[in-house]
Amino acid sequence: xxxxxxxxxxxxxxxxxxxxxxxxxxxxxxxxxxxxxxxxxxxxxxxxxxxxxxxxxxxxxxxxxxxxxxxxxxxxxxxxxxxxxxxxxxxxxxxxxxxxxxxxxxxxxxxxxxxxxxxxxxxxxxxxxxxxxxxxxxxxxxxxxxxxxxxxxxxxxxxxxxxxxxxxxxxxxxxxxxxxxxxxxxxxxxxxxxxxxxxxxxxxxxxxxxxxxxxxxxxxxxxxxxxxxxxxxxxxxxxxxxxxxxxxxxxxxxxxxxxxxxxxxxxxxxxxxxxxxxxxxxxxxxxxxxxxxxxxxxxxxxxxxxxxxxxxxxxxxxxxxxxxxxxxxxxxxxxxxxxxxxxxxxxxxxxxxxxxxxxxxxxxxxxxxxxxxxxxxxxxxxxxxxxxxxxxxxxxxxxxxxxxxxxxxxxxxxxxxxxxxxxxxxxxxxxxxxxxxxxxxxxxxxxxxxxxxxx
Numbered sequence: 001x002x003x004x005x006x007x008x009x010x011x012x013x014x015x016x017x018x019x020x021x022x023x024x025x026x027x028x029x030x031x032x033x034x035x036x037x038x039x040x041x042x043x044x045x046x047x048x049x050x051x052x053x054x055x056x057x058x059x060x061x062x063x064x065x066x067x068x069x070x071x072x073x074x075x076x077x078x079x080x081x082x083x084x085x086x087x088x089x090x091x092x093x094x095x096x097x098x099x100x101x102x103x104x105x106x107x108x109x110x111x112x113x114x115x116x117x118x119x120x121x122x123x124x125x126x127x128x129x130x131x132x133x134x135x136x137x138x139x140x141x142x143x144x145x146x147x148x149x150x151x152x153x154x155x156x157x158x159x160x161x162x163x164x165x166x167x168x169x170x171x172x173x174x175x176x177x178x179x180x181x182x183x184x185x186x187x188x189x190x191x192x193x194x195x196x197x198x199x200x201x202x203x204x205x206x207x208x209x210x211x212x213x214x215x216x217x218x219x220x221x222x223x224x225x226x227x228x229x230x231x232x233x234x235x236x237x238x239x240x241x242x243x244x245x246x247x248x249x250x251x252x253x254x255x256x257x258x259x260x261x262x263x264x265x266x267x268x269x270x271x272x273x274x275x276x277x278x279x280x281x282x283x284x285x286x287x288x289x290x291x292x293x294x295x296x297x298x299x300x301x302x303x304x305x306x307x308x309x310x311x312x313x314x315x316x317x318x319x320x321x322x323x324x325x326x327x328x329x330x331x332x333x334x335x336x337x338x339x340x341x342x343x344x345x346x347x348x349x350x351x352x353x354x355x356x357x358x359x360x361x362x363x364x365x366x367x368x369x370x371x372x373x374x375x376x377x378x379x380x381x382x383x384x385x386x387x388x389x390x391x392x393x394x395x396x397x398x399x400x401x402x403x404x405x406x407x408x409x410x411x412x413x414x415x416x417x418x419x420x421x422x423x424x425x426x427x428x429x430x431x432x433x434x435x436x437x438x439x440x441x442x443x444x445x446x447x448x449x450x451x452x453x454x455x
Contacts, residue, residue, distance in 0.1 A: 008088065010164060011305040016317040024298025024325065026170035027161060031294035032287065033170070033177045039283045040181050041198045043348055044188040050276040050354040052195050055135035057279030058263065061126040061256040062140060066111060066151065068252030073103050074155025076245025078162045079387060081224070082301040085162070086308025090224075097159060097217075098230025099237050104155050108148035115144040126256075127263025129272055135195045142199035149210025156213045162301045163223040168216065176209030247387045247395035254403035261408050265415040265423050270361060274420050277361035280348040281424075285369055288333040292326045292376060296384040303388035316449040319385050327377030334373040341366055361420060368421070371428035372435070379435030382442055394441060402434030 011019065038060075045052040077100035084093040115122070119137045128136050153172070160169040180201050187197025217226045259282075266274040299322040306314040337344065345362045349355040379402065387395035407430035414422030414429075442449075 008085075011086070011302060012309055012311060012314075016302070016314055017321055019302055020299060020318060020321050020325070023161065023166045023302060024295045024322070026166040027297040028291045028294030028329075030157075030170040030173040031290035031297070033173045035283075035286045035290045036177050036181065039287060040177075040184050041202065042279055042283050043350075044184050045195065045198060046280075046348045046350050046354055047189065048194050049351065050349070050357050051132065051272060052135065053279045053348070053354075053358075054272050054276035055132045055195055056139055056198060057275060057282065058123060058126065058128045058132050058136045059140050059143075060279075060282065061259045061263070062115070062122060063143075064252050064256035064259065066147065067154065068249045068256065069107055069111065070104070070151045070154040071252055072242060072245040072249035073100050073107070074158045074245070075248040075387075076100075076241040076243065077155065078158040079244045079300065079304055079390065080241060081159060082162045082304030082388075083308040083390065086305035094224050094227060095230045095234070096237060096241065097224050098227055099233055100155060100159075100241060101152065101226055102231050102233060103238065103241075104152050105148060108151040111151075112144045112147045115140055115147075126260045127267055127275075129267055129275070131272060132275070139195050139199045142196065143202055143206075146203040146206040146210070149214075150206040153206065153210035153213050156217060157209075158297065159224065160213070160216070160222070161297060162304075164301075165223070166298065172209055172212050172216075175212060176205040178205075179208045180205030243392050244387070244390060246392055247399045250396045251399035251403050254400050258403055258407050258411070262411055262423055262426075265411060266420065269415060269419040269423070273358045274361050274423075276354075277358040277365055280345065280358070280362050281365045281369055283348070284337065284344060284366060288330070288337070288370065288373060289376070289380070291329045291333075292380045295322050295326050295329070295381050298322070299381070300384055300388045303385060304390075307389045312448065312450075315385075315389075319382070319449070322384075323378050323381045325377070326381035327374065330377045331374045334370055337366060337370055364421065365424045368424035369427045372431040375435045376431055379431060379438050382438045385442065385445075398434070398438055398441065401437055402430055406430040406433045 014022075038056075041056055042053050045056060077096050080096050081093045084090075084096065119140045120133065123133055123136050123140065153176075157169050157172055160166075160172070183201035183204050184198060187193045187201050191197060193200070216222055217224075262278065263275060266278055270277075299318050302318045303315050306312070306318070341363050344366065345359055346355065349359055349362065383395060383398040386398065407426050410429045411423055411426035414425045416422070418425065
């Protein structure tokens with residue numbers, strides 16, 4: 001968008017279906033491309049050994065904590081920016097952007113220092129076995145070198161979508177992933193660097209994406225500008241940003257805790273082979289869920305803007321069309337995985353020894369993990385309504401329910417009843433229960449969605 005008025009006309013007047021396509025398709029592509037960071041790493045590492053896959057997977061709870069902190073600031077700022085732009089308050093939107101940028105820079109530098117100094121004990125806490133720890137620590141220490149650019153990139157990418165430029169947000173993620181894929185092949189396959197090669201390829205991809213986004217905001221091409229005058233922190237504004245980012249932060253932080261619990265259960269009942277299998281299952285399920293998260297990212301500025309402009313009929317239409325699109329994606333993913341399970345496993349475990357060691361665990365886990373995937377179009381996309389309209393408490397509760405409150409007890413109890421199979425079964429149980437809760441809360445707010453007074 002060239003001007004704030006252009007953006008207002010687009011978000012306030014363009015047909016909702018067309019608008020949802022315009023925002024969600026680039027976000028979906030961007031999220032899938034983002035997921036390929038881990039998927040490509042694990043495909044190439046599968047040519048090395050199951051242990052290499054397991055070592056990189058063990059680092060994922062820490063990566064999720066980093067993403068959670070990025071979302072705490074990035075999504076919170078984006079939600080507030082969308083509402084302020086809907087209110088035609090451009091200056092306040094830029095002040096929010098400046099505060100978010102400073103928070104991210106300080107936060108990323110502190111986290112990088114902590115990881116460099118304490119990678120080994122942190123990885124032990126998150127479930128690393130003695131045999132996987134050295135490789136996992138090596139990977140983590142290399143990756144954290146690009147952490148400031150990664151966190152700033154992730155948070156500001158959401159702002160690019162909020163100001164009405166979803167295609168650029170998609171291209172930014174694609175450029176970084178392309179660099180990562182090319183260097184993965186060079187470093188792992190051609191040079192034989194193994195886990196270290198995967199780490200350096202990831203660093204390069206992060207650096208390119210981060211520098212690309214900073215160039216966009218610092219060279220006058222963006223609707224909102226990074227202005228030095230807004231780099232002074234306003235504590236009241238920081239608290240508001242954090243409050244609105246807490247649902248996404250809670251979801252990612254809870255996901256990190258869940259994976260840590262799962263790692264401990266898999267370590268007890270299945271050892272390194274079960275952990276490596278979970279690395280593959282996680283990569284595949286991420287490719288299924290990220291399109292739903294992409295729809296969330298696409299519909300959030302639409303709902304936020306129109307809610308701020310009090311065009312509730314457009315809010316309702318955007319929400320239900322997003323839920324329908326999410327259901328179609330989820331159902332298609334479910335069918336593809338069920339039909340092509342064996343082929344998917346062989347893509348990751350191309351080494352015959354790796355396939356023999358982890359193939360059975362991976363096939364069983366994949367099929368059980370996605371049993372209720374078709375209903376998550378409602379369960380995941382439906383919940384974004386409460387975050388986009390500034391209802392942080394409800395959004396936080398719903399995100400924590402699926403990732404923590406239900407899933408962790410199910411995993412712990414089921415693992416003691418059925419071993420590794422029980423770990424896999426915790427996921428569909430949580431998906432079903434959380435979707436029922438989202439449906440209940442949407443029903444409670446049905447009058448608002450219809451533009452009627454609350455009864």
